[in-house]
Amino acid sequence: MRIAYFDCFSGAAGDMILAALISAGLSVDALRAELAKLKLDGFRLEVQQLKKQGFAATKVDVHATEQQGHRHLHHITKIIDGSDLGDAVKNRARRIFTRLAEAEAKVHGSTIEKVHFHEVGAIDAIVDIVGASIAVELLAIDRIVCSPIPTGSGTVKCEHGLMPVPAPATAELLVGVPIAPSDELAELCTPTGAAILTTLADSFGPLPPMRTTQIGYGAGTRDGKTRPNLIRVFLGESDTPSGLLEDDITVLEANLDDASGQQIGHAFEALFAAGALDVFVVPIQMKKNRPGVMLCVLAAPEKAAACEAVIFAQTPTFGVRRFSCARRKLDRRTDTVATRYGTVRVKIGLRAGVVCMVAPEYEDCAAAAKTHGAGLHEVAFAAESAWRAANQS
Numbered sequence: 001m002r003i004a005y006f007d008c009f010s011g012a013a014g015d016m017i018l019a020a021l022i023s024a025g026l027s028v029d030a031l032r033a034e035l036a037k038l039k040l041d042g043f044r045l046e047v048q049q050l051k052k053q054g055f056a057a058t059k060v061d062v063h064a065t066e067q068q069g070h071r072h073l074h075h076i077t078k079i080i081d082g083s084d085l086g087d088a089v090k091n092r093a094r095r096i097f098t099r100l101a102e103a104e105a106k107v108h109g110s111t112i113e114k115v116h117f118h119e120v121g122a123i124d125a126i127v128d129i130v131g132a133s134i135a136v137e138l139l140a141i142d143r144i145v146c147s148p149i150p151t152g153s154g155t156v157k158c159e160h161g162l163m164p165v166p167a168p169a170t171a172e173l174l175v176g177v178p179i180a181p182s183d184e185l186a187e188l189c190t191p192t193g194a195a196i197l198t199t200l201a202d203s204f205g206p207l208p209p210m211r212t213t214q215i216g217y218g219a220g221t222r223d224g225k226t227r228p229n230l231i232r233v234f235l236g237e238s239d240t241p242s243g244l245l246e247d248d249i250t251v252l253e254a255n256l257d258d259a260s261g262q263q264i265g266h267a268f269e270a271l272f273a274a275g276a277l278d279v280f281v282v283p284i285q286m287k288k289n290r291p292g293v294m295l296c297v298l299a300a301p302e303k304a305a306a307c308e309a310v311i312f313a314q315t316p317t318f319g320v321r322r323f324s325c326a327r328r329k330l331d332r333r334t335d336t337v338a339t340r341y342g343t344v345r346v347k348i349g350l351r352a353g354v355v356c357m358v359a360p361e362y363e364d365c366a367a368a369a370k371t372h373g374a375g376l377h378e379v380a381f382a383a384e385s386a387w388r389a390a391n392q393s
Contacts (some may be wrong), residue, residue: 001142001245003210006197007232008149008180011188014128015060016218019198020233021135022047024150024216035127036135037084043064043123045069046237047220050219053228057217062124073101073112074124085134091333092133092200099173100195107168125192132196142331143245146201149174151189174277178302184226187296203247203289204302210236244328244351249277251325254317255284257292264293267314274310275303315391330357337386341368344383355391358384 006020022028022299028047035045046061080093101112151166151174158167164357165187166174173194182188212234216266220229238246256264264281271279277300281293284366297308304322311320337346344364349357360383368379 001238001260002140002236003143003208004136004139004141004239004243005207005210005234005236006144006146006201007207007234008147008189008197009231010184010220010231011150011152011182011190011225012193012197012231013190013220014125014132014192014196014391015062015312016220016229016231017233018128018135018218019047019058020216020231021132021139022060022216023218024139024214024233024235026135026139031134032129034085034089034138035131036127038079038130039083040079040123040126043127045127052219052333053110053215053223055217055230057219057230059201059219060128062127064123071122072114073097073232079126080130081199085130088333089130089133089137089334092136093130096129096133096195096199099199100169100191103169103172103191103195106172117278128192129196132200136200141235143238144197144201146197146204146205147206148178148180149189149194150180150184151195152182152184152186154187155186155197156187157385166194170253173198176302182226184224186222186224198362202245203300205248207234208238208246210234210238211218212236245331246326246328248301249325249327250299251323252297252304252308252311253321254295254311254315254319255292256315256317256370257286258316259293263289263315264295267295267310270310270314271297274306275299276307277303288348334361335387337383337390339368339379339382339386341372341374341379341382344368344379344386346383346387348387358387360384 005019022031042065044063044065046063048059050059076097077094080090083090098112105112106157151170155162156165156167166189167187169191170189173191174387177198214235216233218231222229259386268279276299277299280296282296284292284294286292295311297307297311308320308322311317330351332350333348335348336343337344345361347354347359347361359379365376365379365383368374369376
């Protein structure tokens with residue numbers, strides 16, 4: 001398995017991420033050829049090698065050759081969908097822009113349809129986001145891990161005036177993500193950088209076990225006061241067997257013999273709202289021959305504290321056991337198919353790039369079944385059949 005680890009010791013920006021991947025071996029000619037498939041005129045990609053505060057690095061600049069106005073999400077997705085890029089690249093780019101639109105909409109009290117992207121909708125952001133999506137494909141990256149991200153300190157000037165760092169959209173994008181402290185008086189993480197990494201990263205934490213093959217450095221524009229303005233990416237190979245992905249999760253457990261069914265059901269909902277990956281109970285026999293249940297919660301490490309707080313608040317337990325657990329899993333992606341019942345999302349499980357699981361999304365199937373008066377199994381069968389028909393080799 002090929003892993004990319006982003007070491008964001010000085011933050012992250014879209015141009016820095018793309019530059020680091022070029023430094024780590026992404027062909028500039030291949031990148032330009034893929035970007036040409038966007039059919040987007042009005043920009044020139046400049047790539048140069050330079051020294052940033054004493055370190056050799058790659059710098060990327062996107063020069064707009066014509067004035068561009070504000071864009072909405074539907075304008076950008078139309079550009080992506082109308083391109084000749086591969087489906088995997090399109091899907092990544094759409095996901096990043098949608099996540100960015102959701103963050104902007106929340107901080108402005110609007111909707112993703114109404115939000116216009118200001119600087120984010122400019123050509124340079126489109127090139128950075130689509131370029132990063134292309135790089136993942138060209139470098140055959142299977143898994144992305146990211147370090148905690150420093151945001152900097154002080155204030156940043158934006159269209160709405162001076163705002164504290166991190167900027168509101170950046171802060172929203174980093175909810176639930178480990179943030180590293182920094183005394184650098186600057187905006188270290190931009191909305192574009194945050195959107196790319198939080199969308200594409202499979203996990204956050206230290207450098208994972210792997211054999212490093214390439215290291216790339218991407219430079220930002222300014223010079224840092226307390227650290228070089230660089231982002232570093234490690235490319236390497238993992239020995240995880242059989243093409244499975246591997247990550248670490250936190251397991252939380254509590255034994256309950258004095259909780260009602262209503263309490264446990266309410267705790268389930270609150271735990272999922274707090275970000276739990278899975279929640280379940282196991283029947284157990286407790287002291288004094290009391291029947292009870294063991295409440296088990298699986299969570300990403302950065303969500304464990306929030307889930308633990310829910311257990312203490314919503315159940316009568318006096319203690320919670322917690323331990324880290326290594327997990328192996330199928331790689332996954334989500335496709336959307338058209339059926340006679342409407343569009344349905346389909347989860348695809350992959351092992352070493354080979355599809356081994358096709359699972360129509362229950363919520364979509366249930367909604368379509370209710371709307372059309374059909375059986376749930378009919379909608380699910382139609383969705384899986386549509387996906388298989390469209391992906392026959």
